Amino acid sequence: MTRINTNTSSLNAQKTLRRNNEDLQTALTRLSTGLRINSGKDDPAGLIAAEIMQSDIRATQQAITNTERGNQMIATADSALGSIGDLLHDIRALVTEVANTAVMSDEQIEANQLQVDAALEAINRIAQVTSFQGRSLLNGSLDFITNADSIAQIENLKIDKANLGTANEMDVLVEIASAAEQAQITTSSGESQAEAEIRFASRTRLEVTGANTGDVYIQANSLSEEFHNVKVIFNNTYETGSLDNGATASFDTTQKILYVNCENGASNIAFANVEYAIESTELFTVYSENVEAADTVATLEWGGNDNGYMTQDYITVQADARGEDWNDVQVKFAYDESITAGAPTAAYDSESKTITVTMAVGNAGNEVDGWNSLSNIASAINDLDDFSASTTMTTNASNTADNTYVFGSFDLDTKVIADTAATGYLKSSFSDATRAQAVVEFSAGVLKTFTTDSGDTNMYIKAAGLGDRYDQAQVQFVADASAVGQESADWDAGSKTFIVHYFHDATTSSTIDQIATAINASNDWEAVIATPAQGTRKVNSGQTTVVTSTDSIVVEATEAGANFNNMQVVFEAKEGQGPETPKAKYDAGTNTFTFMVDYSSAAPTRLEDLVLAVNEVEGFAGYMNKNANSAVGGMFGGGVDATVVGNTGSSGGNALLDDLVVEISGPDGAEVFTFNAGTTSNQMASAISLVADAIGVEATFNNDLVTIQSLAYGSDSFVSVAVLSEGSKGTLTKSISASRDTGEDVDAKINGVQATSKGNKMWVNTSTLGVTIDVTAGVDNNFRFNISGGGAQFQLGPDVVSNQQVRIGIQSLNTARLGGVNGALYQLNTGGSADLSTDPNMAAKILGDAIGVVTDLRGRLGALQSFTMDTNIRTLEDTMENLTQAESQIRDADFAVETANLTRAQVLVQSGTSVLGIANQNPQNVLGLLQ
Secondary structure, eight states, X not given: OOOSSOOHHHHXXXXXXXXXXXXXXXXXXXXXXXXXXXXXXXXXHHHHHHHHHHHHHHHHHHHHHHHHHHHHHHXXXXXXXXXXXXXXXXXXXXXXXXXXXXXOOHHHHHHHHHHHHHHHHHHHHHHHHOEETTEESSSSTBSEEEOGGGOTTEEEEEEEEEOOTTTTOEEEEEEEEEOOBEEEEESOOOBOOOEEEEEOOOEEEEEEEESSOEEEEEEESSOOGGGTTEEEEEEEEEOTTSSGGGEEEEEETTTTEEEEEEESOGGGOBHHHXXXXXXXXXXXXEEEESOOTTOBEEEEEBTTBSEEEEBOOEEEEEESSOSGGGTTOEEEEEEOTTSOTTOOEEEXXXXXXXXXXXXXXXXXXXXXXXXXXXXXXXXXXXXXXXXXXXXXXXXXXXXXXXXXXXXXXXXXXXXXXEEOTTTTBSOOSBOOBOEEEEEEEOOOEEEEEEEEBTEEEEEEEEESSOSGGGTTOEEEEEEOOSSTTOOEEEEETTTTEEEEEEOBOSSXXXXXXXXXXXXXXXXXXXXEESSGGGTTOBBOSOOOOEEOBOOEEEEEXXXXXXXXXXXXXXXXXXXXXXXTSOEEEEETTTTEEEEEEOOSSSSOEEHHHHHHHHHTSTTEEEEEEOOTTTOOOEEOTTSGGXXXXXXXXXXXXXXXXXXXXXXXXXXXXXXXXXXXXTXXXXXXXXXXXXXXXXXXXXXXXXXXXXXXXXXXXXXXXXEEXXXXXXXXXXXXHHHSSOSEXXXXXXXXXXXXXXXXXXXXXXXXXXXXXXXEEEEOTTOOSOEEEEEEEESEEXXXXXXXXXXGEEEEOBOOOSTTTOEETTEEGGGGSXXXXXXXXXXXXXXXXXXXXXHHHHHHHHHHHHHIIIIIIHHHHHHHHHHHHHHHXXXXXXXXXXXXXXHHHHHHHHHHHHHHHHHHHHHHHHHHHHGGGTO
């Protein structure tokens, strides 16, 4: 069929040619660009995939660059840390050199200190100037911001890394299941029920009949056991009028007898006179009920007996359970007006380990109104859940359970205190405990009363030295008229006789001043006129011989045991205080009891005032040994009395029962100790602690118990006790709690992750938190702190998300912050507490901490470089290679395929063009039919 209006063949040829041209253009474009996808229409899905991969590739390339720059920053910091480490090692060598004091002169030490100062200055400079791209690295600006400084349980904190996430902060919760423990061995292996004895001042009760009927109590002015079982004897054999005020009293310290001497016809004696006589001994106080001072006393008796005993009966408080948990429980007394007399109450505070007994208060008009019997107090303690109490009464003719009362008005009752000490242990290697005592003896002397032309004048005559050579010496006074105005004094040490020559005749006599001058010129004796205004009085011819005696006071610990063994008693001048009000104090750190006495006055400080000062110090009792008939009864300042000292020695007991040779080992070394029988627990503990720095073990004592423990905490610490030799009476081999013991590490979780621990140090290292915490020794409670920013953040991955970031903390490396639990490096500067001339041992410890900090930081940064950044670069490079290859497969053109497509398209275009020409010729051929 031949048509010319519609050339279908031409249309078909045109269509085919157009398509072939498009294919040719596509092939040319791909071959010229090298890309298979040049626009979205080429491959929409492929374009999307390729663009995503291109983003990943670009981000990965930047992550690699970030990591490389981070590596460079860390390398800069590491170089500076290396310099700081070298300086610390140099300082350590200087400290070690200074410790060689035998050959080091002061000038050499000063030269070393100058080098230390220069090195510390260099460390500060390095910490300040080390920077990367303008950002300081070691000045603390890259450390984490936290409130840990306000947490008491944290002793040292190091945050290595923390992923703060989008909130840019993190709470850190530390949950402690159990505290770290030291390795510990005690000299006791068993447990018992801990006990305390409550002892009140010795006292006794008298029944009084006369104008009023009532009770009289005589109480010792001291808590000392020396006044237990003092016998009181009333003697009514003196003739009427023979005694001043109708009664006198004296105390025989040797036989422990209080004599009260009354005139015949007791109905004529006022109670006030008897009270005054007893209290004039200055060792006892009298309290009364219903008996007025002016009342006359018909009888003073104990149930018809004229003799009685003052007793220090006591209450024993015992823990109901066994073990050391009840050691060192304190028993104290309080007073409350609302409490009914005879109905005390007791309460136990487990936190402070204190039993408080609250009692009634004495009535001002009736001193013994607020009475409580020992059985009342024991009953109150028995009402407690964890304790029981019993009374121990002395049995004698004058004492029953009703005679021993405790009163709210008795001063010494308020000072009573007891504790269970180490009695919760069953066995001990030491002897029984006693109350440690220090006897302070003053120079011997006598109070001489001279008869003069104007009445009696008193003179204190004191030896110029301490010791028995002056005790019980005779002081004779010889009147001589042969050499007026030539008074003299001669001391014969062999016969212990001191002869004072004074002058007297019908016209003249020596004055008190002249006699005092003669005595002072002897160099062996000193004289002080008690009333200086009377020094010009003239002495009568007849003067009696007097005998000197040595005054002394006893300072006694009210707690039995070795805690107060070897306590020093010393005297300290306290101007302006007044001689009549001496003070006393006890320093547990130095185990020293100090009297503060005013030496500015010529008047003596009375022994009874010194005793009162002792009784004012908690835990101590005092009493005096005074010969009432002759001794001075006081001490003078500025002379030999001011130099007296006392020492308790080993009077507190707790001594080894036999000779002992023992090896004690710790984590730092071992030492062999030899102790002789009689060595006390505190002496043993002191000897072990003396080498604590060498063996890593120290010792403490609590009365009869010695505890040997490691200085360090944790499972790496240990204590070993090996008895090498012990006498047959010794018990240490059998009684020690163990031959070897190891410590325990703190058991804790940090943000729910079980922490690795060593001693009091714990740490975790997770993907979100790397932290090391040193807690205070003994901490067993939970705490939390907050990290609110800071740190150096590295973007290590292609995606800006927290798990592709690392944030590390770099603390300040200046000398104020560089160190550890022992201190900071700045303390080694000249004048610091750990400079070379002050404490090189502490300097070495601080340097050890500082070197550890620098080494740890270098290691941590090195690990970050090696195991995080370097591996990250390699991983990212591999990732980028794979991403690039994947993107190439999607986007890039295959030249072989596209060349073939080009050839095919070229042929087809040429063929299509030829066909189109033929198709266009067909209508022309139709014209031939018209010709």
